Amino acid sequence: MATKFVIEGLKAEIEGKEILKGINLEMNGGEIHAIMGPNGTGKSTLASALMGHPKYEVTEGTATLNGEDLLEMGVDERALAGLFLAMQYPSEIAGVTNSDFLRSAINARRGEGNEISLIKFIRQMEGSMKGLEMNPEFMHRYLNEGFSGGEKKRNEILQMMMLDPKVVILDEIDSGLDIDALRIVAAGVNQMRSEDRGFLIITHYQRLLNYITPDFVHVMMQGRIVKSGGPELAARLEQDGYDWIKEELGITDETVGQEQEA
C-alpha cells in the first residue's frame, strides 16, 4: 500500500511567536527520513505541531496523509488516521497500567464490537516486550510512572509496535539512552520498517543513524529545512558539525524563538 505523507509550507507558532517558518517535506511508505539540527531550531515543534499539541497553533500550510488533511483533525483522529509520535517526554499517568492503556488504544482503532481478545493482546504485548528486552512486569506498571528515561523510550517504541501506525515520528528517541538501549530501540524500529510505513526521525546526534540508516537527511535551522541530502549528509555532520552549513548559508544564529527550546 502506498503511504504518502506530505507537508507543505507548514508554519506554526507558540504564544504568538512563530517557530516553524514554512516546512516542506514529502515522505513515502518504506522511507526513513532524518531531521537533524542543533537545539532550538524547531525540530520538536514540528513533531508536536504535526500531532496536534494544543500549545502550538498552525498558521499556514498543510499536512496530509494519503490525501487526508491531518491539520483538520483532532489529536485522536490523527492517531487513528495512522500518525504516531514517540515523544521526547512521555507523560506519566498514575493508576493506569501500561497494559490497560495499550489495550484501550488498540481497541480505539478496532472499534466497538471488534475488541481484541485479552489472550491475543497479552501474547502480542509479551512478544513485543521481549523483543525490546523489557521486564514483563512493565505490563502491569502504571503508565510511565517511575520509569527511567530509557524505560520510557522503550515504552514508546513498544506502543509504536503494537499500534502499527503508517507514519512514525520519533522525537529525540535517542536522548537519554545508553548504547545498549539505543541498539535495542533501533532494532525495534528496523523490525518495523516496511513498504507501507514511513519514519521521520528527529535527532541532533548522528549516533542513532549508525543503527538506523536513513534514506534522506534534512537539516533544520531557524524553523526551516535548510539542507537535504542522503545518508552521506549525516556522516558529514558527524565529522564536521553544523558550522559549515551555517557558513554556507550565511546563518549566524541558527535558533528560532530563542528562550524556548521547542
Add this chain to the structure above:
Amino acid sequence: MAKQAPISDEYQYGFRDEHKSIYQSGKGLTKEIVTSISKMKNEPEWMLEFRLKAFEQFEKMPMPTWGGDLSELDFNDIQYYVKPSEGQSKTWEEVPSEIKETFNKLGIPEAEQKFLAGVSAQYESEVVYHNMQKELEDQGVIFMDTDTALREHPEILREHFAKVIPPSDNKFAALNSAVWSGGSFIYVPKGVKCEVPLQAYFRINSENMGQFERTLIIADEGSFVHYVEGCTAPVYGTNSLHSAVVEIIVKKDARVRYTTIQNWSSNIYNLVTKRAVAEENANMEWVDGNIGSKLTMKYPAVVLKGRGAKGSVLSIAVAGKDQHQHAGAKMIHLAPDTTSTIISKSISKHGGKVTYQGLASFGRKATGAKSNIKCDTLILDNQSTSDTIPYNEILNDDVTLEHEATVSKVSEDQLFYLMSRGLSENEATQMIVMGFIEPFTKELPMEYAVEMNRLIKFEMEGSIG
C-alpha cells in the same frame, strides 16, 4: 416547592417505583411520632426512653454552623418513618413486586447469588429482605436488621447500642437516635473469620423521606468481617435526608472492613456519623466512596483505644454540579503504638465542591503512635473547587504525623499523550480519573470495582466542554 420532579438524565438510579407504603408518619417530627415509631415496633421500654431523650437533645442542639450549607434543610418537610410492607422476607419471591423490581434493577439478587455471604435490603425505613448463608449462621455469626436484633438479641444489643456514638455526639446523631429504623446488626464470635462479604443495600423511594438506619457491628476477639453497603435514591425536585449512625466495636486482634458505595441522587442530604472503637491490636478499615448527594457531611472515625490498634480510612468523593462533598476522617489515638492512615481522593467537576476536613488526635498515652494522611484532589474544570482543612491535636511528644496534600488538574500534556494514541478526549479524561482513584477501586471486592469504574465512567460522560 416544586412537586413535579424533573427526571435527571445524569443519574441512572433516579427512577422510582409506585409502591404504596402501609404506614407513613407524615411530615414533621413530634414526641408523638417518636413514641408511635417505638410502639409500632413493639420496642422495650428502655428503647422508647432512649428515643425520647434523644429527641429532646435533638431539639435543644443547634444546627452545625461549620461544614456544608444546611440552610435549605427543613426538618418539618421530612417524613421520619415510612413502613413499606408487613414484615420481612426471607426469600426473594415474597418481597412486594414493585420493591423487588427496584432491587432487581439495582442488581441486588444477582450480586447475592454471585459473591455475597449475606444480604440485607432496606427500603425506606424498614429492611424488606434478609438472607444469610447457613455456614455463617452455624458458626454463630449474627447478621440481621437492627430492629430484629433488638427483639432477638436484646442483651448484646443493649450492651453496645449508642456506646460508641451517644445521641449527644451531634445533632444528627441525636435525630437518628430518636427516629432510627432498620440498619444492620452484626455480631461475629471469637475467632470466626467471614471469608465473603456481608452486604446491605439502602434505598430511599419516597419524596421528602428521611432514612435513619442504625448499624452496629461487634467483631469479637480475633474475628474478621467485611461489610459492604450501597445506597441510592430516586431524583426528586425536593430534598430527602439520609442520616445514619454506624457504630463498630473491634475487639482485641479482630479486623473489620466497612465498605460504602453511596451513589445518592442530587436531592439527598447525606449526614452520617460513623465511628469505630479499636481495641488492642485490632484493625479497623473504612473504605468510603461518596458519589452524588446534594451535601454529604461524613467523617468516618476510629478511636484507637488499645495498644497497637490500627485504623485506616480510604475514601473518594466526587462532586458535580450543585454538589458539595464535605468529607474526611478522624483518628483518635488514645493508646501507645497505635497507627492510622488516611487516604482521601476527591474529584470536583461542573462547579462541584469538595472539602476534606479531618482530625488526627494524639492523647497523652499515645506514645509511639503514627499517623499518615494523604489528601489528593483532582479538579476537572475552572468552575469547580476544593479545600483541605486538617486539624491536629497532639498531647504526646513521641508521635509521628505526616500530612501530604496535592491538588491537580487533568493536564494538557497528559490528555495530549493519551489522545495521540487514539483515545478520544472523553476516554482520555476517564482514564486519568480512573487512574486517580485506582488506589480506592483496587481495595473494593472485584464486582464492586467493576461497578465503581462503570459509575465513574458514567459520571464523567460529558464532563468535557
